[in-house]
Amino acid sequence: MSDTPNIGFVRHEPIPPSAPPIQQAGMVKWMRENLFSNWINSILTILSIYFVAKIILASTPWMWNGVWTTSSLRECREVLQGTIGACWSVLAERWNQMLFGFKYPAEAYWRPTLAFVLLLVCIAPILFQKLPRNMLIFSAIYPFLAFWLIWGGTVLTPVVVALSLIAGYLAFVKMERLTGFATGLLSGVVAVALVLYLGSFVTAALPEFIALEPVASRDMGGFMLNLILGTVCVSLSIPLGIVLALGRQSNMPIIKGICVVFIEFIRGVPLITLLFVANVVLSYFFPPGTNLDLILRVIIMITLFSAAYIAEVIRGGLAALPRGQYEAADSLGLDYPQAMRLIILPQALKISIPGIVNVAVGLFKDTTLVSVISMFDLVGMIRGPISSSTAWTGIYWELYLFAILLFFVVCYGISQYSQWLERQLRTDHH
């Protein structure tokens, strides 16, 4: 074995750690690596620059030369005299209609505006855990305050609704402890109905008590309508989606069956048909004489629709959790609601954030579909009253650019927030 090389080795001097080699940096190096690494990439880079430049060069003068002060498209054309330029005057003249709809009283514009500003205050503590927790009290009050601000009427109406919910909650907690979940739920519902019934006499007797000028639901419109539908439906459909997702995982065949049928049915139907149902058919299901508000009907339909999608997203999150998490929760003696609330849902929802945000953004944009059932949201306003007015017939680009801008700002904000939240919730490595 004399020809075997000597493979024995012992290290006596440990190798001390040293600094990594200095990275080559600089603009030129970056461009060579990322833009011009080979000739195909170089051609693609040059083509892209060409098209981007072309678009900017063509659109800038159109935007820059735009006219802001005329009162009709014809006057715009006269001012421009054949040169390229946008007719921004339509925005200057009709911005209020695009934001609030054409029937909302102009002297009350401050009310939805204030409601919008307060909305930001309301969702801030929900979105950012670091803010003081007692701000959540305002978040709980906000829905009733916003309703009063936007719809007007006596302040007693939302107060009665809030009181009925509190009464229902207290009745539920009390009875659940004494007799169990089902009777607790029933007594909660009874308490809500009872307080609502009694409260209706109070509101009927004092319609002028701290009242704002009432605005009917059919007078809501513009981007305000999109925002109302978007926020209400998203905030309702997330809890409903969680319930549906858990129901679909249930061991109880009837609950599971109901959830599966509901989710699969809703997902198999276009939203637009559900909106037509809300508009026309839904009133047949209620006793004659009940006149359920159109906005309420649309909210119910959009909420059910997006809840089905969110339920499927959350189901994916639940399925992604290892079985060991359920078993560990069980083995510690946590009961089902505790295990779900403390262990399973926090993790499953974290996994589901991108999917939920995806649904929420889609839902917000889908609220423009209500223009089809003759509600005058932002798109409805553009398609209807503004485009068909004699002064502005034939104007498209400026109006739709404005709509795109509004939707983009909101949706991009939501998407940025969700990415930030994912980074915040990452606990696996720091």
Next chain:
Amino acid sequence: MSEAQMKVSDEIAISIEHMNKWYGTFHVLRDINLDVQRGERIVICGPSGSGKSTLIRCINALEEHQQGSITVDGTLLSSDVKNIDKVRSEVGMCFQHFNLFPHLTILENCTLAPIWVRKIPKKEAEETAMHFLEKVKIPEQADKYPGQLSGGQQQRVAIARSLCMKPRIMLFDEPTSALDPEMIKEVLDTMIELAEDGMTMLCVTHEMGFARQVANRVIFMDAGQIVEQNKPEEFFNKPQSDRTKLFLSQILGH
């Protein structure tokens, strides 16, 4: 460690009678009869698929048995959810893959069940948790997340988490199988310490050194049946059945 230190009382902690379990048509546990005295430390071994994990998972009802009876601390395990929750809060369990809650800190992992199940005030629960984290020798990690700890540390946290519920019985389901050799010792040391304190323990493991040192009884299972059980010395030195001899020669022979 002398035998006198590790007292076994006559009181019965777990009693399993004629228990049978099937997965579909597969008969996974066959006529299991087992009485565990309080303070007893039992090691269950056997080839994979022999039903040893399923057996201890039946004891805290993570798996349902179809025939026979399991009585834990005088509570009969049935489909009654109240009984199951009662047993689970008295029986601690450690898993092969630790199953810590990754979204909670180590301290929160340990205080969660005492706060929500035992309704202990948060401050008191945190003191108890720190006590047990010191016992498993990682109090300094209390504010970290499970993902930042090594496997051995995670398993010790899992043991501390179970202990925070002050269980009367501890179940271990292959607690060292997913660990690097260097980390096995720290977990076994923790378990030995626990045994010295008189905890009733059922442990599925292949650590035969641990079995020799700590167990009062070794149970060998194969094909869903208890094939042989004996004191550790007898079991390792004079195995009776051929199946046991083969198994021991395979795991001790290398």
